[in-house]
Amino acid sequence: MKTVIEDKIGEEAFNYVSNFAELDNNENLVISSTNSFNITNSSKNFKSIINFTKVNNLRYINQFFIDVNSKLEFDGLYIGLAETIAGRQVRKQKKYPKFIAKIIFIFEFIFLRVFPKVSGLKKIYFFVTRGRNRLISKAELLGRLIFCGFSIVEFKTFNNKLYFIVKKTGQPIENQKPSYGLLYTMPRVGKNGKMIGVYKFRTMHPYSEFLHSYILEKNGYAASGKPADDFRLTPWGKFLRKYWLDELPQLLNVLKGDLKLVGIRPVGLRYLQDIPEDLRVMRAKHKPGCIPPYVAFNKSSSVESVLNAEREYLIQKNKNPYFTDTICFFSAIWNILIKKKRSA
Numbered sequence: 001m002k003t004v005i006e007d008k009i010g011e012e013a014f015n016y017v018s019n020f021a022e023l024d025n026n027e028n029l030v031i032s033s034t035n036s037f038n039i040t041n042s043s044k045n046f047k048s049i050i051n052f053t054k055v056n057n058l059r060y061i062n063q064f065f066i067d068v069n070s071k072l073e074f075d076g077l078y079i080g081l082a083e084t085i086a087g088r089q090v091r092k093q094k095k096y097p098k099f100i101a102k103i104i105f106i107f108e109f110i111f112l113r114v115f116p117k118v119s120g121l122k123k124i125y126f127f128v129t130r131g132r133n134r135l136i137s138k139a140e141l142l143g144r145l146i147f148c149g150f151s152i153v154e155f156k157t158f159n160n161k162l163y164f165i166v167k168k169t170g171q172p173i174e175n176q177k178p179s180y181g182l183l184y185t186m187p188r189v190g191k192n193g194k195m196i197g198v199y200k201f202r203t204m205h206p207y208s209e210f211l212h213s214y215i216l217e218k219n220g221y222a223a224s225g226k227p228a229d230d231f232r233l234t235p236w237g238k239f240l241r242k243y244w245l246d247e248l249p250q251l252l253n254v255l256k257g258d259l260k261l262v263g264i265r266p267v268g269l270r271y272l273q274d275i276p277e278d279l280r281v282m283r284a285k286h287k288p289g290c291i292p293p294y295v296a297f298n299k300s301s302s303v304e305s306v307l308n309a310e311r312e313y314l315i316q317k318n319k320n321p322y323f324t325d326t327i328c329f330f331s332a333i334w335n336i337l338i339k340k341k342r343s344a
Helices: 002-009 011-018 061-070 085-095 098-117 121-129 138-147 208-219 235-242 250-256 277-284 303-319 324-337
Strands: 028-031 046-051 072-082 150-158 161-168 183-189 195-201 260-262 289-291
Touching: 002 011, 011 150, 011 161, 061 072, 061 138, 085 098, 098 121, 138 150, 138 161, 138 208, 195 250, 250 289, 260 324, 277 303, 289 324, 303 324
Parallel strands: 028 046, 046 072, 260 289
Antiparallel strands: 072 161, 150 161, 183 195
16 A cells, blocks of 8 residues: 555655554545545544545535545544645646746636636536636635634645645534635624624635634734734735725625724624733724724734724723714825825
8 A cells, every 4th residue: 555655645745644644554544536435435433534636626625525524533634635726836837938837827727716616607617627626725725624624733745735634623614604705704793792794805715714713823913913924815815905905895884884984993703802801891882993093093003003002092982982083084094195004
């Protein structure tokens, strides 16, 4: 078996996988398949399931992951591999001149990445490819695994392929629907702790929302106030964020009455845990806004600076409830247009 697997994935990758699971142990299932029949047809559960076929060639990725989950013991390992978007780019650049590789990749990105996620075009993609050779980002791959009930143990790249080691720690998530489209609805905490859906243009890869806690636990916050070393962000997402363009759909929330133009930031439950208790109590009494206080006060976007600005804003708001937002609104516009205040 060792010779067969080494021929398929290489010695380095074989040794890496072998550190986590004995490939010749009958308590572990080793396959190379796009079909989960060999997994679900077994009468027993396994300590580890290892699949040496790329995730890119699975037609129903989530269903395959869910089937693996169902046949693993609790804390059992699932080991697999995928060619990420970054890995595909490197492979094309090695095979073709740089300019040609870029053109080929653009067409591949549209057909293999965009088509599978657009209603109508999805049917064309599956008819032509039968679901094989799909483009998938590292963030989407790991986010899908978490969505399907796994926790990330480790991942590493060999020969432009990402090998992942994940552990079954629960059942697939049922109460949160993954997002795909250009317009993304974020679950955020509103006034009095009510959960609201805040609209933004997508700046991250699909399934990135399921990686949020993992990124924070692994890397913490950067000086910008955002999660550090965040590989979930797309190249075009950085541009949209820098010029606040991703925030424009929040005007729909203003029309709905979920947000106002100026106010504390609408944050998620995970971020809320990092806010001091006294400030959480103050925040709960107010409706969040599109323009946060740190922009109006021209402060940095670090976590400490943002929270200090919110505290200062709420104190001013309680003293002067009628004019504070107006003053902050025009101060923010001045800072963005004249002082070139940019988002992180």
